Amino acid sequence: MLHPRSFSHQQAEVMLAAVQMTSSEDWAHNRDTAARLLAEAAGSGAELVALPEFFPLLHRDEQAKFALAEQDGQGPMQDFLAEQAQRLGIWLVGGSVPLKSPFPDRLTNTCLVYGPDGGRVARYDKIHLFGFQRGEERYNEASSFVPGDQPVTFDTPFGRVGLGICYDLRFPELFRQLDSVDLLVLPSAFTVPTGRAHWELLLRARAVENLCYLLAPAQAGEHASGRRTWGHSMLVDPWGEVLACLPEGEGVITGMFSSQRLAELRQQLPALEHRRL
Numbered sequence: 001m002l003h004p005r006s007f008s009h010q011q012a013e014v015m016l017a018a019v020q021m022t023s024s025e026d027w028a029h030n031r032d033t034a035a036r037l038l039a040e041a042a043g044s045g046a047e048l049v050a051l052p053e054f055f056p057l058l059h060r061d062e063q064a065k066f067a068l069a070e071q072d073g074q075g076p077m078q079d080f081l082a083e084q085a086q087r088l089g090i091w092l093v094g095g096s097v098p099l100k101s102p103f104p105d106r107l108t109n110t111c112l113v114y115g116p117d118g119g120r121v122a123r124y125d126k127i128h129l130f131g132f133q134r135g136e137e138r139y140n141e142a143s144s145f146v147p148g149d150q151p152v153t154f155d156t157p158f159g160r161v162g163l164g165i166c167y168d169l170r171f172p173e174l175f176r177q178l179d180s181v182d183l184l185v186l187p188s189a190f191t192v193p194t195g196r197a198h199w200e201l202l203l204r205a206r207a208v209e210n211l212c213y214l215l216a217p218a219q220a221g222e223h224a225s226g227r228r229t230w231g232h233s234m235l236v237d238p239w240g241e242v243l244a245c246l247p248e249g250e251g252v253i254t255g256m257f258s259s260q261r262l263a264e265l266r267q268q269l270p271a272l273e274h275r276r277l
């Protein structure tokens, strides 16, 4: 049993980790994979760890998520995330899970965050629902999900963290609404064609324009349903440098968040203060 780390209020350097998975339709298998990779990340010294979008189940058919969907606040997916955060003593950005919404035919694509004591600290519902059509590849999240309408941040001893999910990455106005975030976390499952063309470009742009770190855990590879995802989980620093990337396969990336480097860069280039609204 690992014990929660205690944070000092001036904590300047923190190791971050992103977990990359090839989730199948089998929740128990995906849960065990997530548990193994979370333990690996925490064992490396990571204090904040993030899972990819829909780590419990990834399927080409969005309807598959209805069988797994939980009520807010109760269910095996939420218990798993709380237990892992507490057992490993980490801040856990729990990728995303399907939750029931007030509409029987719609779910929410929800990112839940837990602190090192296992208590829930944030809920973010994906605001921009993915739509894409090219040849055989078609996605229409809006057919089974209801969008969120609230940007969300949470505070840690090392800084303020803002949340987005996957397709949200394409909407810079969402991140501009967040109040002075030091780190953005973006659980994702990009398609291969859009990922190849835009993933790194967009991640680096969001990090540079908001002068913040950006941690993006991703789904990767060929999934049991035949769906394919781009992978390339990434940690980008506020200068747009890629600190870590895992192109393919399941695994963990780690890298350091430095509040000193963040402060230096913001002092050298005070672009956020130069905004004319």
Ligand SMILES: NC(=O)CCC(=O)C(=O)O
Residues within 6 Å of the ligand: 053, 130, 165, 166, 167, 168, 170, 188, 189, 190, 191, 194, 195
């Ligand atoms: N799950 C998603 O939101 C996919 C987004 C994506 O692939 C994109 O290109 O944007």
